[in-house]
Amino acid sequence: MQTLTERDYKKILICLTLYITSLFAANTLGVKLMPFLFGTHLSVAVFSFPIVFIMTDVIGEVYGKKMANNFVIAGIISIILFLFYSFVSTMAPWAQDGLWVKEGYNQIFSLSARFSIASVVAFIIAEYQDVLSFFFFKKHIGEKYFWLRSNLSNMWSQLFDTIIFMSIAFIGVYPLHTILLIIIPWWLYKVVMGIFYTPLSYLGIHILKKYGNKSI
Numbered sequence: 001m002q003t004l005t006e007r008d009y010k011k012i013l014i015c016l017t018l019y020i021t022s023l024f025a026a027n028t029l030g031v032k033l034m035p036f037l038f039g040t041h042l043s044v045a046v047f048s049f050p051i052v053f054i055m056t057d058v059i060g061e062v063y064g065k066k067m068a069n070n071f072v073i074a075g076i077i078s079i080i081l082f083l084f085y086s087f088v089s090t091m092a093p094w095a096q097d098g099l100w101v102k103e104g105y106n107q108i109f110s111l112s113a114r115f116s117i118a119s120v121v122a123f124i125i126a127e128y129q130d131v132l133s134f135f136f137f138k139k140h141i142g143e144k145y146f147w148l149r150s151n152l153s154n155m156w157s158q159l160f161d162t163i164i165f166m167s168i169a170f171i172g173v174y175p176l177h178t179i180l181l182i183i184i185p186w187w188l189y190k191v192v193m194g195i196f197y198t199p200l201s202y203l204g205i206h207i208l209k210k211y212g213n214k215s216i
Contacts (some may be wrong), residue, residue, distance in 0.1 A: 004063075010210050012067070015059055016074060022051035023075050023123075024082070027115045030169075031108075033182070041182050042189055050193040053130050053157060054201050057150040062208040065135050072127040079120050118168035126161030133157060146205065147198050154194040162187040 004012070030045030057095070060068035086109045094102050134153035141149055162183055170179045 007065075012059070012063065015055055015204070015208075016071060019052060019055040019071055020075065020078055022048040022055070023119075026052065027079070027082070027119050030054065030115060033042065036185050036189070041178065042186055043182065046189045046193055050154070050159075050190050050197055053127070053154050053161075054194060054197050055204075056127060056131055056152065057134050057146075058129060058201050058204045058208070059133055061146055061150075061205055065131060068131045068134075068199075069128075071088060072123075072131065075127065076081060076120065076124060083117060083120070114173075115169050118165045121168060122161045122165035125164060126157045129160055130154065130157035147201070150201060151191075151195055151198065155191050158190045158194070159187055162190065 026045035029048070030043045032044045033041045034044060036042045037054050042116040056068045056071050059071055090109050099153040130153050134149055134157050138150050166179055166183050166186070170182070175183075
């Protein structure tokens, strides 16, 4: 194992912060739907969730597969902890002065808890699939064409994530017809957002490599 510099650790910590923040933004805000084309709907999570997959690609490109997997593990632990805290918070007794917000609070965080359960299942499958497919394409395509390797792995893993997450998170919340109207456009939109964010991925790689790094 090669030793990382202090500068490397700082850059990795910043990337991990962006990764976890984007993950939690998707989980807590994603219940909101917005209208899209042809009567379809999109969750507002499409703005933040592509960053989650892109970040593991960027970290994997610069610091290697092991570090990318460490990010995935950190995300899983964070979601599980949030799920536990949400359960404890909603089950704790209410003070009389706080009852005015009880209904809204429980509704929001019970849905957030359900989102977290959906995320744990979808996240474990899709994120590990993303890392595996990214390095599969890297092995067969080569060191060049990061944009192609990243977007191919994202398209595949986002499809897994969207189907699994939507099925768990929204069945019983929205009609099945509505869920089906969300899955395909949400997946396609996340793919498009991933392509749109590709220049930011190159910027991230440039910044991480600028002062040198050590793969582990």
